[in-house]
Amino acid sequence: MEDKGISQAVISRLPRYFRYLGELKDEGIERVSSQELSDIMRVTASQIRQDLNNFGGFGQQGYGYNVGYLYDEIGKILGLHKEHNLIIVGAGHLGQALVNYTNFERRGFIFRGIFDADEQIQGTRIRGITVRPMRELERFVKENDIDIAVLAIPKSGAAEVAEQLVACGIRGLWNFAHVDLHVPDDIQVENVHLSDSLMKLSYNLASRD
């Protein structure tokens, strides 16, 4: 698929469409109008039409959207029609929580390996996956066709580990370290900065005092 220059704002909303359509599908609903979708998602119908038009529409005047078809198509756009092989670097509390979160697997994101620099934790198993030393990283990534690495480590070591991962051929980084990573343009980084999110909540509370 080519990059069609679609804004990150639109892309950020796609998983939410996918989630709501999945729920409608589970309820056995076969078709939905943009107005009905608007009511349950609490965004305007025109926003929905605009967003989906970025990918060529999908709706039919007077019919609305076919739920199953739209769900599948958005899934394909999101790259969910094929499996992703993941490793996680950092087997601390957060790393363990992520490995134990089975919802990712349901969407085709499979944790294949766990790495940690701490010798104490190497060799232990989390959900059946052995924690490996960092020196095994490169070979493991190549042999297991890993495309996404999750960084669940403190900010201090994150830049160095990111560099290592990119050198191994990783193309996607899901970064939980509280630092911005500077990587080549063809590497995709998605940050989850938990502290930033909590501060935003704090701001919104303070601004309403």
Added chain:
Amino acid sequence: MEDKGISQAVISRLPRYFRYLGELKDEGIERVSSQELSDIMRVTASQIRQDLNNFGGFGQQGYGYNVGYLYDEIGKILGLHKEHNLIIVGAGHLGQALVNYTNFERRGFIFRGIFDADEQIQGTRIRGITVRPMRELERFVKENDIDIAVLAIPKSGAAEVAEQLVACGIRGLWNFAHVDLHVPDDIQVENVHLSDSLMKLSYNLASRD
């Protein structure tokens, strides 16, 4: 502080300014120009000036910004000059990871209580905090002046728990459940939808194939 109608996009960027200014401060740097800040943060200098002008500026022509002062002021805007008392609902892997993440405490977000509906885990301790049954929620929130509740539970029970929390007087919800919560307008919700974030990464990988 009144709500000055500042866009959520600007607010989303404030924690990042705060983080970079904190790092400059730690390095003993006393003043910084918007151009220098632009270089290290990789956003335009004009974006920085515009963002900070929402809060009345802070910079002086020809001098730039006083790092310590700007850091403190942004901290105040973010509501970080006072402590927040938090509870967490859900003592599973994610809940445990969050309670064990000491960085939140450094910013004044203090976990006071942990709640879980599962009797098996009630009474156990995480970082010295006892896991309590849900029936103790209301009294605990009132007696401990709790303003933020973290939802680290599956989506199925989230709506009901959110309602309970709001009824207890909680004003801020940090929601990790993969569902949109519908709460009164005066309740602040900040979502961390991990699956959505991972799907966005997957999209960005797929669109460059």
